[in-house]
Amino acid sequence: MRDLLPSTVAVAVAGRADWASELLPAEQVCLGEQAVPTRRRDFTAGRACARRALVELGLPPTAVPAAADRAPVWPAGVVGAITHTTGYCAAAAAHTTDIRSVGIDAELHREINPGVRRLVLLPEEDAYCARLPSGTHWPIVLFSAKETVYKVWYPVVGSWLDFHDARLDLDPDAGTFTARIASARVDAAGVDDPPASISGRFVVADGLVRTAAVLPLR
C-alpha cells in the first residue's frame, strides 16, 4: 500500500501481533461486546494500524473511534482510511494541510459472481474489463477501486455514492485509475468544490488487489 500513496501519507500495514492487540476504551465502545471474533480481529488490527499511522505523522497514538455511519473518526486535522480483508489490514493517514482526503482498499484477487458484477460495474465497464489483458480478474480491481473512491468521497461530501455513480478507466500498465463521478451526485453534493473525478493507483500481487487514492488540496 505504501507505494500507492504519496510520501505525505503515513501508511501502516498490520503485522501478526496487531490482529490480537488491545483496543483503547473509546474504540472498544464502538465495537461493542457482541462482535464475533473475526470482526473483533479486523477492527482491532485496523485500529492498531490507524494509531501507528498517527504516530508516523508525529501525533500521539490517539483512539480512532467509529461514527454511527461506521466511518473512522480521526483526530482534528487528520484524514485517513482503513481496510481489512482475509490476512491483510492497513491504515493510511495524513495531515489535512497536505491532502483533502485519502482512500485505501484491499480485496482477495478473485473472480466475482455475475450478480455482484452487475451491481458493481456499469455495462460499459463490464465490456471494458473483457478487453483488458488476461491473467487479472479486472472486475475485482474495479470493485476495489470503487470502494477506495467511496472512502475518499464520503468524508468530504458526507453522502452515499452508488457503485454505478462512478465510471472507471484504468491504465493496466501504469497501475492507475480515474473515477468520473456522476454529475447528479456532484451537483447535489452541497459542499464547496465536490470532487468530480478521483484518481488513484492499484497493484495486484500476492493474491491481493490493493487500491489507493488521494484527493489533493483545492
Ligand SMILES: CC(C)(COP(=O)(O)OP(=O)(O)OC[C@H]1O[C@@H](n2cnc3c(N)ncnc32)[C@H](O)[C@@H]1OP(=O)(O)O)[C@@H](O)C(=O)NCCC(=O)NCCS
Ligand atoms: C464502507 C465500505 C466502502 C467499506 O469497504 P469494505 O470492502 O466493505 O471493507 P474494508 O475492510 O475495505 O473497509 C472497512 C472500513 O471502511 C471504513 N468505513 C466504513 N464506512 C465508511 C465511510 N462511510 N467512509 C469512509 N470509511 C468508511 C471503516 O474504517 C471500516 O473498517 P472498520 O469498520 O473496522 O473501522 C463498504 O462497506 C460500502 O459500504 N460500500 C458501498 C459504497 C461504495 O463502495 N460505493 C462505491 C462508490 S463508487
